[in-house]
Amino acid sequence: MSEPFEPKIVAFVCTYCTYAGADLAGTSRLKYAPNVRIVRLPCTGRISPMFILKALQKGADGVLVSGCHPGDCHFTHGNYHARRRWMVFRALLDFTGIPPERVMFSWISAAEGSKFADLINSVTEDIRKLGPFDQYQELITETESPATL
Amino acid sequence: MAKIGVFICHCGENIAAKVDCTKLAAAMGEHPGVAVSVEYKYFCSDPGQESVKKAIRENNLSGIVIAACSPRMHEATFRKACAEAGLNPYLCEIANIREQCSWVHTDKDMATEKAADIVRSMVEKVKRNNKLQPIEVPVTRRALVIGGGIAGLQAALDIANAGQEVVLVEREPSLGGHMAQLSETFPTLDCSQCIMTPRMVETAQHPKIRLLTYAEIESVDGYIGNFKVRVRMKSRYVDMKKCTGCGDCITKCPVKKISSEFDCGLGKRTAIYTPFAQSVPNMPVIDKASCIYFKNGKCKTCQKSCELNAIDFEMQDEFIDLEIGAIVVATGFQVQNTALYGEYGYGKFPDVITGLQFERLASASGPTAGKILRPSDGKEPENVVFIQCAGSRDPSKGVRYCSKICCMYTAKHAMLYAHKVHDGKTHIFYMDIRAAGKGYDEFTRRAIEEDEASYVRGRVSKLWQENGKLMVRGVDTLLGKPVTVVADMVVLATAMVPQPNAKEFAKTIGIAYDEYGFYNEAHLKLRPVESSTAGVFLAGACQSPKDIPDSVAQASASASKVLALFSKEKLEREPVIAVNNEATCAGCWGCVLACPYNAIEKKDIRDRSGKLVKQVAYVNPGLCQGCGTCVTFCRSNSLDLAGFTEKQIFAEVMGL
Numbered sequence: 001m002s003e004p005f006e007p008k009i010v011a012f013v014c015t016y017c018t019y020a021g022a023d024l025a026g027t028s029r030l031k032y033a034p035n036v037r038i039v040r041l042p043c044t045g046r047i048s049p050m051f052i053l054k055a056l057q058k059g060a061d062g063v064l065v066s067g068c069h070p071g072d073c074h075f076t077h078g079n080y081h082a083r084r085r086w087m088v089f090r091a092l093l094d095f096t097g098i099p100p101e102r103v104m105f106s107w108i109s110a111a112e113g114s115k116f117a118d119l120i121n122s123v124t125e126d127i128r129k130l131g132p133f134d135q136y137q138e139l140i141t142e143t144e145s146p147a148t149l
Numbered sequence: 150m151a152k153i154g155v156f157i158c159h160c161g162e163n164i165a166a167k168v169d170c171t172k173l174a175a176a177m178g179e180h181p182g183v184a185v186s187v188e189y190k191y192f193c194s195d196p197g198q199e200s201v202k203k204a205i206r207e208n209n210l211s212g213i214v215i216a217a218c219s220p221r222m223h224e225a226t227f228r229k230a231c232a233e234a235g236l237n238p239y240l241c242e243i244a245n246i247r248e249q250c251s252w253v254h255t256d257k258d259m260a261t262e263k264a265a266d267i268v269r270s271m272v273e274k275v276k277r278n279n280k281l282q283p284i285e286v287p288v289t290r291r292a293l294v295i296g297g298g299i300a301g302l303q304a305a306l307d308i309a310n311a312g313q314e315v316v317l318v319e320r321e322p323s324l325g326g327h328m329a330q331l332s333e334t335f336p337t338l339d340c341s342q343c344i345m346t347p348r349m350v351e352t353a354q355h356p357k358i359r360l361l362t363y364a365e366i367e368s369v370d371g372y373i374g375n376f377k378v379r380v381r382m383k384s385r386y387v388d389m390k391k392c393t394g395c396g397d398c399i400t401k402c403p404v405k406k407i408s409s410e411f412d413c414g415l416g417k418r419t420a421i422y423t424p425f426a427q428s429v430p431n432m433p434v435i436d437k438a439s440c441i442y443f444k445n446g447k448c449k450t451c452q453k454s455c456e457l458n459a460i461d462f463e464m465q466d467e468f469i470d471l472e473i474g475a476i477v478v479a480t481g482f483q484v485q486n487t488a489l490y491g492e493y494g495y496g497k498f499p500d501v502i503t504g505l506q507f508e509r510l511a512s513a514s515g516p517t518a519g520k521i522l523r524p525s526d527g528k529e530p531e532n533v534v535f536i537q538c539a540g541s542r543d544p545s546k547g548v549r550y551c552s553k554i555c556c557m558y559t560a561k562h563a564m565l566y567a568h569k570v571h572d573g574k575t576h577i578f579y580m581d582i583r584a585a586g587k588g589y590d591e592f593t594r595r596a597i598e599e600d601e602a603s604y605v606r607g608r609v610s611k612l613w614q615e616n617g618k619l620m621v622r623g624v625d626t627l628l629g630k631p632v633t634v635v636a637d638m639v640v641l642a643t644a645m646v647p648q649p650n651a652k653e654f655a656k657t658i659g660i661a662y663d664e665y666g667f668y669n670e671a672h673l674k675l676r677p678v679e680s681s682t683a684g685v686f687l688a689g690a691c692q693s694p695k696d697i698p699d700s701v702a703q704a705s706a707s708a709s710k711v712l713a714l715f716s717k718e719k720l721e722r723e724p725v726i727a728v729n730n731e732a733t734c735a736g737c738w739g740c741v742l743a744c745p746y747n748a749i750e751k752k753d754i755r756d757r758s759g760k761l762v763k764q765v766a767y768v769n770p771g772l773c774q775g776c777g778t779c780v781t782f783c784r785s786n787s788l789d790l791a792g793f794t795e796k797q798i799f800a801e802v803m804g805l
Contacts, residue, residue, distance in 0.1 A: 006259075010805060016681065017661075023219045026248030034259040037266050037805045038249055040220075041793055042725060045743070046777030048795070054802045071656050074682070075776035076745040085781070110681060111663045117253070 007061035007127040009036045012047045014078070017068035017109050024113030032117040033124035036064065043067065045078025049089045052103055057136055062102045062127035066119070069107040079107075101126070102133055151182035151276040154210040155268060156201055158192040158217035160247055167251035167260045173216070176265055182276055184208050193223050201227065202234035210236065212275040216244040216268045237280035239724065239792065244271040266805050273804030277796045281724040284770055288374040289474035290314065290715045295366060295658075298326020299697055300689025300704040301479035302348045307708030308477075309357035313715050316471055317352065318380055319362045323428035324349045326481055330411060332511035332519070333565060334697060335557045336592035342427060342514060349429040363434055367468065369476070369658045372774060373684030374720045376473040384464040386435040387421075391459035394431035398451035398460065399423070407439050409516075413506045415524060416516030421451045421460075426514055435460075475684050475711040478668060479704060480654065482690040485540040485548065485644040493539060493641055494612045499525040500619060501612065501639045504558055511565045521569050523638045530573065530637030533566055534621045535559045536609050537579040540644030548644045548665070553694040555642035556583045560593040562640060563602035575602045576634050578609050578623050586698070605632065612639065645694040660685055668692050678706045686710050725775035725792040727768045734765040734787040740779035741766070748772035749779060 013019050019040050025032065041047055044067030052063045065086065073079040086105050093100045104123055108116050155177040159165035170188040178186035185204050191197050192215060205213065213236070215227045220243035228238035246264040254260040290313055294305040297319030305317045323329075329349075331341035353360055367379040387398075402419035409418040411425050418424075420439040423431060441448040442462060452460040484505050487495035495501045500523045502510075513519040523530045537559050541552040556579070563575045582604070584590040596602040609623040619636045647666030648654070655662045661669040661681040668691050671679040678686050686707040689700040714720075727740075731754065741749045752767035766788070768779075777790040789795055 008805075010802065020221065020681075023221060023245075023248040026219070026252040029252055031255055032253055034250075034254040034256065034263050037263065037270070038245075039270070039798065039801055039805075041777065041798070042790070043776035043778065046781055046790060046793060048781045048798075051798055051802060054799055055805070058803055058805065060805075072661070074659065075774055075778070076659070078745065078776045078778045081743060081778045081782070110661050111669055 005128055005131060007035050007124060007132070008059065009062040009064060009123060009127055010055040010060045011036050011038045011064040011066060012041060012044075012051055013038055013065075013108075014044045014067040014074075015040050015042055016074035017072065017107075018066040018116065020110035021108040021112045021116040024110065025116045028113050030114060030117040032120040035124045035127075036120050043073065043075045043078035044082035045073075045075065047082055047085075049085065049092070052089070056098060056102065056133060059137075061133040062104070062123065062130070064104045064106065064119075064123055066106045066108050069109055072109060097135065099130070102130065152184040152208060152211045153182050153272050153275060154185040154201070154204050154208065154213040155183055155187070155272060156192050156204075156213065156215050156217075157186070157188040157246075157268070158197070158215065159188065159190045160217060160251075161190065164217070164247050164251045167254060167257055168246055168264045169257060169261045173261060173264055173268065177268055177272070180269060180272055183272060184210060192217055193226055198226070198230045201230050205231065205234040205236050212236075212240040212242070212278055214242050214244050214268060214271045214275055216246045216264065216271075218247040219243070219245045219249070239281040240275065240278050242271045242275040242278065244268045270801045270804030273800040274797045277794065277800050279791065279794075281791055283721040284724050284726070285719045286372075286374055286722050286771060288715060288717055288720055289376075289472045291316065291471070291473055292475045292477060292711050292715075293318065293376070293378055293471065293473040294477045294479060296326065296479035296481055296689070296691070297321070297324035297352075297362065298479060298481045298689060298700075299328040299345065299348070300481070300700040301326070301477070302352050303701045303704035304477045304479060304688050304708045304711075305352055305358055306348065306355065307705050308711050309355050311708075311712050312357065313712065314357055314359070316359045316361060316473070318364050318366060319360075320365055321424060322363045322385070322432075322434040323424045323430070324352060324360075324362065325425070325427075325429070327505075328697060329425065329427070330413070330505060330512070331508045332513070332515070333561065335561045336586070336588040338561070338564070340513070342512075346427045346429075349427070353429045360430070361469065362430060364469075366654070366657060372722075374474050374714070376476060376684065378471045378473050378476075380469045380471060382467040382469060384466050385432070386437075386460060386462055386464050387433055388459045388461055388464075389430065389432055391457045392432045393457060394423075394433075396423075396433075397454045397456070399433055401450050401454040403448065403450055404439055404441060407436065412509045412516050413503065415502075415506055415509050475686065475714050476658065477686045477688055477704070477707045477711060478658065478660065478680065478691055479688040479707075480648055480651070480691040482645045482694065483648050485646045487539070487641060487643055489546050490539060490641070492611055493536065493609065493639070494614075494619075495641060498612070498614055498619060498639075499523075500530070500637065501641065503641050503643045504555065504562065505643075507562050507640045508558075511562070511569070519569070521566055528637075529570055531570070532574045532576070532634070532636045533638045533640060534619070534634050534636040535562060535575065535577040535640045535642065536621075537577065537642045538608075539641035540646075541642075542580065548646065550665070550694070551583060552642075552645040553583070554645065554696045556581075557586075557589060557592065557696065559640075559642050560584075560596040560602065563596050564600045567600035567602070576621075576636070577602055577604045578607060578621075579604055580606075580608070586696070605634075607632075645690060647691065651691065658682070658685060678703055678710055684714065723775065723792070725790065726770050726773040727775070727777065727779050727788050727790050729766050729768055730787040730789070731765045733785050735785050736764045736766065737784055738766070739782045739784055740788055743778045743782040745776065745778065746772050746774055748774070
């Protein structure tokens with residue numbers, strides 16, 4: 001039997017809520033899947049859809065975006081901008097042929113260490129089921145165009 | 150050409166046990182642009198920091214990556230080390246391989262692989278870091294204390310006694326909070342109001358304290374050193390400039406049977422009232438919901454009785470805008486809603502009361518003038534049962550924590566009862582007696598040994614009425630059998646819970662809270678009085694259940710933090726702010742819509758003759774908080790966020 005597929009997932013998180021929640025998971029010594037790489041940003045409002053596309057282009061099998069709960073944004077409403085942007089971006093993902101389920105959105109507060117650990121495990125499982133994301137790479141090979149963003 | 154130094158910390162075994170640091174250092178040494186890649190047991194130690202500084206100087210490094218704990222721990226330490234070695238502190242990045250790698254993974258190979266990805270991405274980021282200078286902002290030397298309970302009073306007095314201005318905002322008509330409701334206090338049995346009221350008076354008379362009672366925080370904007378706070382002064386319908394607190398209006402008020410909040414429903418008050426006799430300020434308010442005049446337009450008895458013409462039915466809510474440098478949140482707690490405990494019959498049987506109601510019965514200023522009389526028929530109870538942990542440590546009712554004060558106040562209640570009713574009997578159902586604190590264990594022993602409190606270790610399952618008595622069915626786990634105690638009155642030691650509006654209030658001020666609604670401290674052990682937001686501090690039971698000594702200690706600690714902040718001429722702020730490329734900016738003003746801080750202004754670009762060429766966005770560095778929402782919004786990619794530039798983030802993603 002072949003080895004189970006280990007997906008690579010990039011998480012874009014805000015420093016005030018989800019990054020602190022991830023730190024809390026560490027301080028509490030919770031264990032979770034090692035497949036996620038975190039990119040820290042000041043706020044989810046800073047997360048450009050281009051970052052997500054770049055991660056997928058670079059070989060990520062899935063992307064997670066996580067920030068403060070609605071109403072809890074350190075910057076008062078950066079996460080609302082992120083949410084609206086996400087609704088538009090999801091339609092765009094569909095259009096570009098990237099399965100929207102490869103990109104996930106969630107709210108994790110600074111106090112939710114265990115929720116963070118659970119989320120990482122479930123996201124990893126979901127992406128594992130979807131398998132490697134190679135449509136983009138195939139397209140590049142087929143057209144022999146080193147598409148850059 | 151980049152010359153990056155990579156410093157991989159073992160953190161003792163914390164990192165080294167799960168990440169192969171030697172392999173990691175070797176791999177990073179091969180990465181393009183890395184000039185130095187070394188490992189060490191503790192880089193945060195003095196020799197560790199020295200070695201970083203030495204490496205920067207000797208190799209003339211253009212940036213460093215410290216692979217260690219979370220940047221929330223030691224980013225400041227290593228930035229300082231950089232500055233001392235002559236490197237701009239913002240050319241230092243932290244790769245978090247402890248909290249987000251070694252502590253959370255079990256497989257060493259996979260953890261090492263992840264650590265390599267994390268470090269590589271930070272190396273790619275730091276290559277593109279720019280030299281930045283911290284932004285200096287002024288400090289408004291005026292503190293806002295929210296809440297006039299013992300914690301708020303202590304914080305306000307400490308700050309004011311150090312010579313700084315304080316604005317104290319209290320929601321209720323009087324200062325005092327929960328402590329003013331208590332009868333005696335553990336472990337000394339000194340009268341609560343006797344030690345509380347002098348503090349209340351001192352606060353009200355202090356030249357440095359501006360007291361705003363019957364007021365609520367409407368909004369908080371700004372940032373550390375420069376908050377803008379709007380306070381709503383709820384209309385009292387009593388002119389505080391004219392009123393002398395004579396109380397004529399209260400005596401004349403025809404509505405006399407309103408359940409008193411201060412007496413927890415055991416006493417009555419009028420529609421125009423002061424919460425209690427020693428209220429500060431001693432000026433009444435009209436409870437609009439109960440006043441006859443506000444209901445049907447007739448009465449005004451109080452207005453006729455007032456010789457000073459202080460009553461004004463036309464009064465409206467007013468708003469006060471304040472410039473504030475630091476905020477102390479001391480909003481306190483509430484007792485849990487006992488309706489959750491149907492099996493204890495609260496609300497069904499009038500003689501089942503809460504601990505706070507017992508305080509009012511035992512208080513000399515209470516509805517029974519300090520006599521322990523049961524609510525149903527006003528008779529002196531001969532048998533009293535106390536039920537501890539009525540709410541606390543019960544996950545099924547949503548409170549997993551220990552409320553901390555109940556063991557002590559129940560012992561105190563048993564003693565007060567024994568002192569007032571000499572032949573009375575007490576039974577206390579408990580789970581554990583938690584009496585950690587100075588003089589606390591001695592106090593509970595005194596309740597048992599001198600005042601003959603009978604402790605029964607076990608929970609109560611059921612409570613019913615039979616022949617005018619309360620039957621309390623529980624289990625004695627030490628004897629291993631069920632017991633039924635006949636009681637005249639039952640006192641529930643209800644859990645301490647956050648204020649009902651704690652979460653919404655946290656959102657108003659912009660601080661974090663836990664799953665229950667208690668406010669989060671910046672670090673549980675090392676920064677226990679700072680909130681997650683710079684310049685906002687916590688005091689008292691709004692952070693977690695606390696007794697009076699702990700609340701006072703935390704309030705003084707908060708005050709010292711505020712004073713440390715006020716001792717500075719200027720504050721340094723992170724230079725993470727948005728900057729605009731005026732050459733490419735088209736002036737579409739999308740960023741203006743996106744900015745939560747109104748930090749983006751329109752700037753005129755003129756040619757040499759003064760003719761307007763175009764208008765572009767200008768980011769006010771004093772107002773920008775650095776969220777970066779405008780950057781992502783920008784259609785022409787003109788805006789960028791210092792410290793988190795597009796280049797840096799893309800490089801970081803490419804490095805993964």
